[in-house]
Amino acid sequence: MLQIKDISFSYNVNKVIELNSLQVNLGKTLAVIGESGSGKSTLLKLIYGQYDLPKGEIFWKDTQILGPAFNLVIGYDFMKYVAQEFELMPYITVQETIGQYLSSFYKEKKQKRIEELLKIVELTNFSQTKIQFLSGGQKQRVALAKALAKEPEILLLDEPFSHIDNFKKQSLRRSLFSYLKQKKITSIVATHDKDDVLGFADNMLVLHKGKQLDYNTPQDLYHNPKHPLIASFFGEYNIIDNKIVYAHQIKVIDKSELKAKVKNSYFKGHYFLIEAELDEEKIVFTSEYKLDNERSVNLKIKT
């Protein structure tokens, strides 16, 4: 398992990461969420061994992860890291890139492995294309396949689908995470996107200014968000009587004491997001139908 014990780290004067303890068991997926600048990437880099830790320890199984002061080459064979800015050589093909670190001794085995990886990232038709001719999203998929090539024990992913269009994202997510589960590869995913978490992550670490704001399963954090930051990750929400209420937890009914005036309706696909005024405060809720502006509605909160 991955174990983080009492670490703290800063680039200059300000502390960027301060975590007491964190554990990720074998084969599990941990999602790290938090606002921009909360320290998600820095945490991944510390786990990778990119920086020396002034305080605390990180272990993968029995191996202590050490930084550049102790290692001439950053990183360990059992761990791969796909950064936000992935660097690929432009003049070689997708196939050559993915196979870069695979042994050429057993040619057939190598080819089979490359084909398997191309299938996972849905790039089979691009195997002979040079990297320079790929889109940003396609390059990101090549970087993922390259990181998986030698089957790491632990995979660190920083916004792994950020360059990939929605059309591809859904199926790619499913095929990547089911591959990781099947191979029992432990993964840590830094993300802004709830769809990277729901249905895939076993646990979630919420970072705020480098510290743990919460840690739990996605289900628990979704149903009991203790902080607006957590609710905002999952969707539109209101604070009513000091409680967090998601937009979908408010419904229009025939009669109630809770009366609001509709200000705007936004088409969201299978529902409308309605902006309204309740006691001179703005609230948001969902409705199956578009509601006319200035219409008065009776609301019920279903928590």
Ligand SMILES: Nc1ncnc2c1ncn2[C@@H]1O[C@H](COP(=O)(O)OP(=O)(O)OP(=O)(O)O)[C@@H](O)[C@H]1O
């Ligand atoms: N190389 C660096 N030198 C100095 N400060 C840095 C460096 N990298 C990051 N920081 C600072 O550390 C803090 C955490 O940055 P980090 O990139 O870890 O956040 P993040 O949560 O991953 O953000 P994002 O979601 O925008 O990627 C930020 O205040 C950032 O400005």
